[in-house]
Amino acid sequence: MRLTNFTDFGLRALILLADRNGETLSATEIAEHFRVSRHHMAKVLQELTAAGYLVAVRGAQGGVRLARDPRDIRIGDVVRRLDDQPLVECFSAEGSDCALLPRCRLKGMLGRAHMGFLRELDRFTLADCLEKPTSLPALDLAE
Template identity: 50%
Template sequence: MRLTSFTDYGLRVLMRMAGAPDRPFTTAELADEFKVSRNHLAKVISTLAGAGYLETRRGGGGGAILAQRPGDIRLGDVVARLEADQALVECFAARGNTCTLTPRCRLISRLAHAEAAFIADLNRSTLADCAYRPAEA
């Protein structure tokens, strides 16, 4: 299975914040640290906030902070949420399935099972299990 860069950066944001759960992080700060576009990261942070993983505040002293304890955030749930609009294969998409094998395909159920197993395995771990703490300078 391959995750989108959106999900990859979502996980990175959460792991970084889990390493200092009481400290707010700005989008600019994280974008600089990850060497990624600030606009792209702003969308990631907005989605994480909309999903209830982060709280955000504007203005001086603002930024994003974890909205839940790291031990309460299951990795599989995060991945499933961030990948919700990305079908594993065309036939899983709500619209646009043009595969002529779909009506009698015997692979679909196996792929669905594999995808569910992937998420279930990730859900055996929490954000606390992979919190990131950078080395002191």
């Protein structure tokens, strides 16, 4: 599975804000920290605020901060909210005109794999992203 840059930036912004433990950071500060476009980061932060993950603070010292405890923010939920692109063409909301349908079973296989990916991410919270790497199970990439 591959996440969009939008989702990647959103996850990184949440991790940074969790690491800063209640600080309010501006879109510019977050964008500069990750060396990404301020405009793009502002859109990401707006979506995270609309989803209830962040609180917007107005004024000269304004910006965003976490709206919830990092232990209450599931990574799978964030990915579901931010990554709304269809996995492949046949998952599009408009339907598919694939010449292989209705005999192709790949869509079902990919759908199950995608759900498994999200279920795995549901096991982790934002707080888990800040803990020592040794606390996570070893990952065998040879499988």
